[in-house]
Amino acid sequence: xxxxxxxxxxxxxxxxxxxxxxxxxxxxxxxxxxxxxxxxxxxxxxxxxxxxxxxxxxxxxxxxxxxxxxxxxxxxxxxxxxxxxxxxxxxxxxxxxxxxxxxxxxxxxxxxxxxxxxxxxxxxxxxxxxxxxxxxxxxxxxxxxxxxxxxxxxxxxxxxxxxxxxxxxxxxxxxxxxxxxxxxxxxxxxxxxxxxxxxxxxxxxxxxxxxxxxxxxxxxxxxxxxxxxxxxxxxxxxxxxxxxxxxxxxxxxxxxxxxxxxxxxxxxxxxxxx
Amino acid sequence: xxxxxxxxxxxxxxxxxxxxxxxxxxxxxxxxxxxxxxxxxxxxxxxxxxxxxxxxxxxxxxxxxxxxxxxxxxxxxxxxxxxxxxxxxxxxxxxxxxxxxxxxxxxxxxxxxxxxxxxxxxxxxxxxxxxxxxxxxxxxxxxxxxxxxxxxxxxxxxxxxxxxxxxxxxxxxxxxxxxxxxxxxxxxxxxxxxxxxxxxxxxxxxxxxxxxxxxxxxxxxxxxxxxxxxxxxxxxxxxxxxxxxxxxxxxxxxxxxxxxxxxxxxxxxxxxxxxxxxxxxxxxxxxxxxxxxxxxxxxxxxxxx
Numbered sequence: 001x002x003x004x005x006x007x008x009x010x011x012x013x014x015x016x017x018x019x020x021x022x023x024x025x026x027x028x029x030x031x032x033x034x035x036x037x038x039x040x041x042x043x044x045x046x047x048x049x050x051x052x053x054x055x056x057x058x059x060x061x062x063x064x065x066x067x068x069x070x071x072x073x074x075x076x077x078x079x080x081x082x083x084x085x086x087x088x089x090x091x092x093x094x095x096x097x098x099x100x101x102x103x104x105x106x107x108x109x110x111x112x113x114x115x116x117x118x119x120x121x122x123x124x125x126x127x128x129x130x131x132x133x134x135x136x137x138x139x140x141x142x143x144x145x146x147x148x149x150x151x152x153x154x155x156x157x158x159x160x161x162x163x164x165x166x167x168x169x170x171x172x173x174x175x176x177x178x179x180x181x182x183x184x185x186x187x188x189x190x191x192x193x194x195x196x197x198x199x200x201x202x203x204x205x206x207x208x209x210x211x212x213x214x215x216x217x218x219x220x221x222x223x224x225x226x227x228x229x230x231x232x233x234x235x236x237x238x239x240x241x242x243x244x245x246x247x248x249x250x251x252x253x254x255x256x257x258x259x260x261x262x263x264x265x266x267x268x269x270x271x272x273x274x
Numbered sequence: 275x276x277x278x279x280x281x282x283x284x285x286x287x288x289x290x291x292x293x294x295x296x297x298x299x300x301x302x303x304x305x306x307x308x309x310x311x312x313x314x315x316x317x318x319x320x321x322x323x324x325x326x327x328x329x330x331x332x333x334x335x336x337x338x339x340x341x342x343x344x345x346x347x348x349x350x351x352x353x354x355x356x357x358x359x360x361x362x363x364x365x366x367x368x369x370x371x372x373x374x375x376x377x378x379x380x381x382x383x384x385x386x387x388x389x390x391x392x393x394x395x396x397x398x399x400x401x402x403x404x405x406x407x408x409x410x411x412x413x414x415x416x417x418x419x420x421x422x423x424x425x426x427x428x429x430x431x432x433x434x435x436x437x438x439x440x441x442x443x444x445x446x447x448x449x450x451x452x453x454x455x456x457x458x459x460x461x462x463x464x465x466x467x468x469x470x471x472x473x474x475x476x477x478x479x480x481x482x483x484x485x486x487x488x489x490x491x492x493x494x495x496x497x498x499x500x501x502x503x504x505x506x507x508x509x510x511x512x513x514x515x516x517x518x519x520x521x522x523x524x525x526x527x528x529x530x531x532x533x534x535x536x537x538x539x540x541x542x543x544x545x546x547x548x549x550x551x552x553x554x555x556x557x558x559x560x561x562x563x564x565x566x567x568x569x570x571x572x573x574x575x576x577x578x579x
Contacts, residue, residue: 004386007485012387018379019393025453026399028421029411044421082310090307098298105304112315114566116514118538119555120318122332122548123325127318146314149307178299207404209517214543225406232410232521239414246407257402261395268401269461 033244040239055244059231063245067220068227069252075137075212075223076205079144083152083201084194086145091156092182096168106157112150121211128215135219140212147211148201155200159193160186196267199260206253224249325549326556332548344553354554356529357537361558364448364533365512371452372508373501376459381489383460384467394464398457405454409521412450413437416522437523440530447531450518455511459504466500467493506569513561534558 032040033055034048060066094106121143128139163186171181209225216222222230228249235241257264326344330337348354379397383390400408415421416436426434436446470493478488516535519525525532525540534554542551 004388008386011382011385012389015379015382015387015393016389018382019389019396022400022453022456023396025411025415028415032414041419044419044424086306086310090304093299093301093304096299097301101301102299102304105308109307109311112311114559114562115315115319116555116559116562117315117319118535118542119322119326119552119559120315121322122542122552123321124314124318127313142310143314146310149310149315153307178303182299182303203402207402207406209404209406209520210539225404228404228406228410229521237417239417242410243414246410250403250407253402253404254399257399258395261398264402265394265398265461268398268458269465 029243029247029250032239033247035240037238037240041237055240056248059241059244059248063231064227065224065231065245065248068222068224069249071137071216071221072206072224073252075140075144076202078141079148079205080198080202082141082145083148084197087149087152087197088156088187088190088194089182090149091153091160092186094153094157095160095163096165106153109150109153113154117147117211121214125215135216135221137216137221139215140223143211143215144201144205144208148204152197152201155193155197156190159190163189195263196270199264199267203253203264322552323556326552328549330549331546332542332551333546340549344550347550348553348557353529353532354537357532357534357554358557360444360529360531361513361515361533361535361561364444364451364515365509367445367448368451368455368512368515369505369508371448372456373459373504375452375456376504377463379456379460380463380467381493384464394460398461400454401458403454405517406521408454409450409518412446412453412518413522416446438527440527443523443527443530447515447519447522450522451512451515454518455508459508462500462504462507463497466497470496502569502572506565509565510562513558513565 031046031048032044034052035046036052036054039046090109094102094109096102124143125134125139128134128136128142133139133142167185168181171185176184207225208223209229212223212226213229217226228245231245232242235245325337327339327341328337329340329343383394383397387393417423418433418435418438422436423434426432436442474496475488475492478492483491514535515533516539519531519533519536520539523531525536534557538551538554538558540551541547541554
């Protein structure tokens with residue numbers, strides 16, 4: 001066991017200094033929002049001197065961040081629920097089908113990871129328009145349920161292939177149907193991987209900007225990132241106001257992060273990206 | 275763009291797959307998933323690829339097949355060539371910087387320092403933030419007479435305008451991405467370092483290897499998988515750079531920070547040259563496919579040797 005030596009102490013100082021440089025932008029994100037824009041223009045590096053909340057009140061009221069946040073939550077939750085249900089079921093087939101078709105279909109779906117979604121995003125928008133979903137948040141929900149499916153299937157199938165097959169076979173011998181095996185044997189074992197799926201898919205969908213901008217921009221159903229884009233455009237160099245909005249919009253994901261940080265860091269550390 | 279998914283390889287080398295189940299699961303379990311995949315991913319993408327060879331504006335119903343005209347136009351446009359050059363330069367610089375910094379941070383938080391857990395959390399926090407928000411945050415940091423410019427002036431460099439100066443704007447955008455995602459590279463390296471049995475490093479230490487030798491001969495060779503995953507992920511993500519550019523420079527000044535993705539957006543959705551925009555998307559796809567296959571080939575080569 002290596003002990004805490006003077007060299008370790010030196011490393012500690014260097015690391016804390018590096019972290020301070022990294023955290024500096026986050027400190028600005030917090031401090032600027034609590035100061036008037038005139039004050040920020042005078043001294044950009046200054047700290048807040050009083051509890052100045054006008055930016056938040058104004059930003060929340062005029063920036064329409066509340067409704068956008070609600071839309072974002074609805075879209076993320078719906079898409080993630082679809083992904084978990086549809087992805088787990090499909091992966092059950094991919095991981096446990098007896099013939100070769102399952103493995104082949106799995107490879108086709110997994111190859112979807114490489115396809116840049118910009119290629120299909122406008123033809124898809126055209127399809128949504130034809131079925132009357134233009135400007136409807138459902139279009140973004142369905143889009144994400146499709147786009148995140150390859151990652152979801154990769155995670156679930158990889159996990160299920162590691163599960164011992166004996167329990168399922170025993171249940172089959174006892175006369176259970178595939179559905180019963182899935183429901184009673186497989187699903188209860190999926191909790192850890194479902195956590196990873198929810199984290200990676202959820203954060204990716206929450207942060208997404210391009211497609212919601214395209215599909216919902218200009219309607220009353222925009223998501224938080226799109227509303228931030230509108231908002232920042234509107235306020236020009238009114239940085240106190242803009243930063244209050246940026247901070248308000250970041251709070252949900254930062255709270256989730258600090259509460260579940262160990263789990264989130266482990267999910268990302270696996271080398272898969274949402 | 276933040277939302278695409280791309281995987282490098284399974285997180286760790288998995289043991290051989292268990293024997294195939296003796297019972298067959300009926301295909302209808304996969305039907306809803308396959309429907310989503312076909313309707314949302316496969317069919318629109320195939321349509322999109324077809325449109326790359328047409329003059330479709332993206333709006334009307336007038337679609338004429340024009341063969342390779344879009345690609346010919348693309349490679350004779352100064353703006354597109356600039357965007358291609360910027361994209362490759364940015365992706366290469368981001369990949370190098372993000373991974374060098376990520377590795378250094380990973381070594382730091384994997385040591386015995388007392389603050390390692392809190393530092394790891396703080397350094398990772400930017401990864402989960404919305405890229406467009408991070409972009410606006412940095413636009414302010416770099417604004418003339420803003421924080422960075424004020425600090426630079428105190429150090430004797432007056433009039434610094436990182437994002438407004440064509441010679442530095444690209445590096446300004448690179449710094450935004452490197453700041454946001456170094457923590458991501460860090461956690462993947464940390465996972466790789468944690469997989470190294472502690473005895474190996476201790477044995478090297480007993481044999482008199484200092485920290486640098488231990489890194490060069492023990493740690494570095496044993497985190498190759500993490501390095502491969504990191505290089506692929508950062509290259510692929512940065513080849514598609516969009517959100518951070520839109521929130522900081524919008525491709526300017528001039529074409530200085532225009533990427534293939536921002537150009538695609540402008541052409542396809544602002545100028546209604548959809549076929550042309552999709553042709554740009556295919557170029558991005560080809561670059562990504564080259565990276566992905568290079569990685570697959572490299573990993574295969576290693577496991578055989």
